[in-house]
Amino acid sequence: MQDWNTDSAIELYNIDRWGMGYFSINPRGHVEVLPTQNPATSVDIMEVIEDARDRGLTFPLVLRFQDLLQHRVETINLAFQSAINEFGYKNHYRGVFPIKVNQLREVVEEIVEAGRPFHLGIEAGSKPELLAALAIQNDPEGLIICNGYKDRQFIQSALLGNKLGNRVIMVVEKIEELFQIIEVSKKTGVEPMIGLRVRLQSKGAGKWATSGGENAKFGLSTADLVRASETLKAEGLAHCLKLVHFHVGSQVPDIGTIKRAVREAARFYSKLAKLGHELGYLDVGGGLAVDYDGSNTAFDSSTNYTLQEYARDVIYNIMDVCDSEAIPHPIIVSESGRALVAHHSVLVVEAFGSIEKYDASAAFSAKPSDHKLVSDIFDIEKNLTEANRTEMFHDAQEIKEQTLSMFNFGLMDLESKAKIEQAYWRIAHRTVKLFHAQDDQEYIPDEVKELEVALGDQYVCNFSVFQSLLDHWALGQLFPVMPIHRLNEEPTHQATLVDITCDSDGKVSKFIDLQDVKETLPLHGLKGSEPYYIGFFLMGAYQDIMGDLHNLFGRVNEAHVFLDEDEEDGFYIEETIEGSTIAEVLSMTQWNQSDLIRGFKKQVDAAIKSDRLKPNEGMKLLTAYERGLKNYTYLDIQNGKA
Numbered sequence: 001m002q003d004w005n006t007d008s009a010i011e012l013y014n015i016d017r018w019g020m021g022y023f024s025i026n027p028r029g030h031v032e033v034l035p036t037q038n039p040a041t042s043v044d045i046m047e048v049i050e051d052a053r054d055r056g057l058t059f060p061l062v063l064r065f066q067d068l069l070q071h072r073v074e075t076i077n078l079a080f081q082s083a084i085n086e087f088g089y090k091n092h093y094r095g096v097f098p099i100k101v102n103q104l105r106e107v108v109e110e111i112v113e114a115g116r117p118f119h120l121g122i123e124a125g126s127k128p129e130l131l132a133a134l135a136i137q138n139d140p141e142g143l144i145i146c147n148g149y150k151d152r153q154f155i156q157s158a159l160l161g162n163k164l165g166n167r168v169i170m171v172v173e174k175i176e177e178l179f180q181i182i183e184v185s186k187k188t189g190v191e192p193m194i195g196l197r198v199r200l201q202s203k204g205a206g207k208w209a210t211s212g213g214e215n216a217k218f219g220l221s222t223a224d225l226v227r228a229s230e231t232l233k234a235e236g237l238a239h240c241l242k243l244v245h246f247h248v249g250s251q252v253p254d255i256g257t258i259k260r261a262v263r264e265a266a267r268f269y270s271k272l273a274k275l276g277h278e279l280g281y282l283d284v285g286g287g288l289a290v291d292y293d294g295s296n297t298a299f300d301s302s303t304n305y306t307l308q309e310y311a312r313d314v315i316y317n318i319m320d321v322c323d324s325e326a327i328p329h330p331i332i333v334s335e336s337g338r339a340l341v342a343h344h345s346v347l348v349v350e351a352f353g354s355i356e357k358y359d360a361s362a363a364f365s366a367k368p369s370d371h372k373l374v375s376d377i378f379d380i381e382k383n384l385t386e387a388n389r390t391e392m393f394h395d396a397q398e399i400k401e402q403t404l405s406m407f408n409f410g411l412m413d414l415e416s417k418a419k420i421e422q423a424y425w426r427i428a429h430r431t432v433k434l435f436h437a438q439d440d441q442e443y444i445p446d447e448v449k450e451l452e453v454a455l456g457d458q459y460v461c462n463f464s465v466f467q468s469l470l471d472h473w474a475l476g477q478l479f480p481v482m483p484i485h486r487l488n489e490e491p492t493h494q495a496t497l498v499d500i501t502c503d504s505d506g507k508v509s510k511f512i513d514l515q516d517v518k519e520t521l522p523l524h525g526l527k528g529s530e531p532y533y534i535g536f537f538l539m540g541a542y543q544d545i546m547g548d549l550h551n552l553f554g555r556v557n558e559a560h561v562f563l564d565e566d567e568e569d570g571f572y573i574e575e576t577i578e579g580s581t582i583a584e585v586l587s588m589t590q591w592n593q594s595d596l597i598r599g600f601k602k603q604v605d606a607a608i609k610s611d612r613l614k615p616n617e618g619m620k621l622l623t624a625y626e627r628g629l630k631n632y633t634y635l636d637i638q639n640g641k642a
Helices: 006-012 045-054 066-087 105-118 127-136 152-163 175-188 222-234 255-274 307-324 337-344 372-383 389-408 414-435 446-454 470-475 582-588 593-609 615-628
Strands: 023-025 031-033 061-065 093-098 121-124 143-146 167-172 193-197 241-245 281-283 331-334 345-355 457-461 481-483 493-498 521-523 532-536 557-563 571-577
Touching (some): 006 023, 031 045, 045 061, 045 345, 045 532, 045 557, 066 093, 066 105, 066 307, 066 557, 093 105, 093 337, 105 121, 105 127, 105 337, 127 143, 143 152, 167 175, 167 241, 193 222, 222 241, 222 255, 241 255, 307 331, 337 345, 345 493, 372 414, 389 414, 414 446, 457 532, 481 521, 593 615
Parallel strands (some): 061 557, 093 121, 093 331, 121 143, 167 193, 193 241, 241 281, 281 331, 457 493
Antiparallel strands (some): 345 457, 345 532, 481 532, 557 571
């Protein structure tokens, strides 16, 4: 077997593929972040963790690399500009950031600032998102695209933005909205900028495929488009129709879907323009996928195209259709939120324990008082060889099944059952090793592969899947997961990850792989009190916002990292944001802090009056209770122990 090194770790965890040049492993065996894809400006995650801990932050901890956000903004805009130049496209590109992907102020501010040279806009899908966009978007060339269903207040807020000189375009999702927009605009005396969302026949692919197609939740039918055109003309507002919009879903893995949808939408754009509307924008929506597993395929968690291919296909197909219709090229708008923010965020969790199938260090021997099956399975273990491995394992399986039946009928004692189970798992472990003993082994039976998964440990990690990995739990979305240190050591354990919630679904048991989805993750053995950190990567899209409060585990601690060549380590933590306290999450479920303290104090007073507590003890208990309300909702890990 080849000696283990950091190149082995890069290959094992596939980091050179899904990392896109933003992540690697340094000679110390630590994951490093390259926010600008430049090796000269790399950041050692373990050094960031040390700095964050010095500031009092504990785990779980989100690390945001703000320079990476800026690089993603630049990269996407430059890709479109390159395609425009290549094909001689006669207009320009205006990206917008769909704020629903990550509404955190610090993230949005960084994106808006990085996007100023490109007139990057914002897409809002609700009243709160629109009000946030109106406050932060002050570029008259940048757009504010309003998607989602709208009421009068939503429409009034959008028109207020137009009054201030912003380019706020309300996208009509259903025909009734158009009538309401016209009515409110008349009352306010402000002409609207209107977009129409077309319901394409082209349907997306992947987990979000139902966002598009003729049965989609949003969008106007062809008949609705004709009616909208006639209505605007009748009201003298034909010139207010500025944009055609479509969306085929988030994380579209197949470029063929993109091409078909773009051509169909461009045809709608051209036909509406020929009806006499002063259109200027074609919004291709979101869908630009992120290669979470690095396989570069049409698998749900991957993508079979590059950013540059995406930009070229969008530009070319719109240009080709518009030229065939003799229609001027529109300004192209896209809402590529996932591809913009996914890479900038890393969730770091601490593993503080493991649940193993058997204790490899435990020594068991058969006693005369043991059940006969104990000596039988010990004989199997003793005589197990490469030649008889399959037969012996099957015999051990039969004994294990007999043991369960006999124990359930009260015919076997507890000690005998324990010895048989431990021997069975030792046999299983040796059987797997014997199948992998030869490097030229061509075929591993399915039952042995399943046995490998069954032998995997469970690493207990201080976090909540429901708060930090909701898409994984709800949709099976895969994220790259790997240790962030000790990568100059070969991992010797196969494991799944379990969180600290009381729910059996609080686990991660599906992991990225080039060939398929793996059910275990290679990890290192835990070393007593030494911390063991595991990173969840490409977490910046949706996961920060969509988490719930299962078991009342709240928002996690954050550290925002910026590059700085004048700093000794090449970076500094510009801001830290503490996660939710116990009192804060309780207040979200209508538990008032004062009422809680008052209720606890009543019990303390009663205990003092009944002589179950001394007054001094009671006051100490009350102080401890009040202090506890100010604590972080997650476990306090000290010296590797909860």
